[in-house]
Amino acid sequence: MLRINAVERDCGLPKDTLRVWERRYGFPNPERDANGERVYPDDQVRALRLLRRLIDAGHRPGKIVGQPIEALARMASALAGDATDLAPEAEILLGVLRADDAERLRELLSGMLIRLGLRAFTAEVAPVLNQAVGASWARGELEIHQEHLFTEQFNAVLRGAINAARGAGARQERPLVLLTTLPQEPHGLGLLMAEAMFILAGCRCVSLGVQVPVGSIAAAARAHHADILALSFSSLMSAAQAHAGLAELRSVTPVAVEIWAGGACAGLRAREGVRLIRALDAIAPAVENWRARACQSSGAAA
Amino acid sequence: MLRINAVERDCGLPKDTLRVWERRYGFPNPERDANGERVYPDDQVRALRLLRRLIDAGHRPGKIVGQPIEALARMASALAGDATDLAPEAEILLGVLRADDAERLRELLSGMLIRLGLRAFTAEVAPVLNQAVGASWARGELEIHQEHLFTEQFNAVLRGAINAARGAGARQERPLVLLTTLPQEPHGLGLLMAEAMFILAGCRCVSLGVQVPVGSIAAAARAHHADILALSFSSLMSAAQAHAGLAELRSVTPVAVEIWAGGACAGLRAREGVRLIRALDAIAPAVENWRARACQSSGAAA
DNA sequence: AATCCTATTTGTCCTAGACAAATAGTGAAA
């Protein structure tokens, strides 16, 4: 049973939207507490999470808000493939998570990292694992604390690897990459994965962590003389917000600084002055491309 | 010139609050666009940022909302005492932060860690640094992105050390400690410092990260068969919230699980069934004490 | 197929009122 602001946090649906859906579509249909304030039962919150995912994936609210949860679940599993054709790693991972086995989770993740290496782990396996956990959580199969445990351990393993990679005499040249997320985006895993890929590409990286105000991002880009501003957008962020944030950021950031955006956010699109990096594996070639251009223009300047 | 949702993001003040301040105090006093929607001039946004800071520091909105910006700036700089009696390390750190030198910041922190060792670094130096950065930020001497950079780098260094300590064949015995924070507490540094101390004391640690709902914390404690639930409270959290959260948590957690609370939160007090750990250095003795008690009671049972 | 136009859908803003939780202020008791 959650209150409206908790639902806003958990499902990423603004309060106004929750209220207007209730008025228009009759769903959600929260109970009321002693003060007449909305209280959302758990099953409705689960349905709202599914709705959020489906809408991000292109469904229209008018068609799906109010449908029974089974129908929503069917549509959700239809769009992201269902649990039967999960990668075997993801299958094992979900089993370990459901068993609350922190020890084995750590071994599993660091084992994969060691076997595959940082690049393959980050670019190929990590997104699959993340997506599997996210989908499982949206289906209500995972407890909140299990999802948190995954996030925390994944974070720890990846950060350890990044530290090691940075320490291991890797070259750290230009471009200087400043990594962060917009204020609406509290999810830091994507950022960390991107940092790993940039480090592997031999870039100097400075991460500001998550949720930095647009004005301060621009100030940081100037202060650090960044070449590239890398922004991460998780699947929980709406395309509209991302778009608006990027527009604002672009308008206050020096034109010499490139803005690269990436992440699992569904409707994320390139726009004037913002480069879209769809997959983590696209980072390395994009960096090479940047270097080629930088070399050319410095040659031309000299 | 920002719209209301941009101000919400940038200043961290909810839309409802912005509107009700306008109604009650006559400030902010935004212009209107062609649709009659609020548009906030930059200077008012700056004032709102200062107000946010001052209110976090304990001022009351009714007294300060609407004051001229110079007065607000004066109060902000008067806030957290001045910078004359800082520890020398903190002095250097703040200099590096203000110079936006990410490279040297990393070297500085990891250098301190290597020289002092994990225990002394975590328990003695880290709190001083944190407090210095927090105070400097409250005085408005640091940009938001500079504070974020510190947090991020500190996090990276400490997490690296924790990984290393855990990997280095340290014993990991009972008590099994589950670390997390309440939903109102998004600050994770304190948690990480606590984890370091527990690891040094030879405990098995499972961290859930920050902001886990109370019900889910209790579920996790059961699922992991935790001996101790360690909660961290930063100085930004109100004592009342902490107290209420701890009460609720205690009531839904098995009595066999001890709850330990700590952190920089000012009014944090011990209560029925909750142990207060004031300083990080108190963790190791407390763990020894727990082991002695566990040994006794298992001896008595046998 | 691509482009334009119109109708519908949809999110976000608006006003103004209400009320509980948090905080300050006051007075009584230790």
Added chain:
DNA sequence: TTTCACTATTTGTCTAGGACAAATAGGATT
């Protein structure tokens, strides 16, 4: 003097329903 209980004020967040621009769908036309 300090500590506690009680009352008054302050303050954030909720509510309702209305409005409208931006986004999208569905046809019609090139």
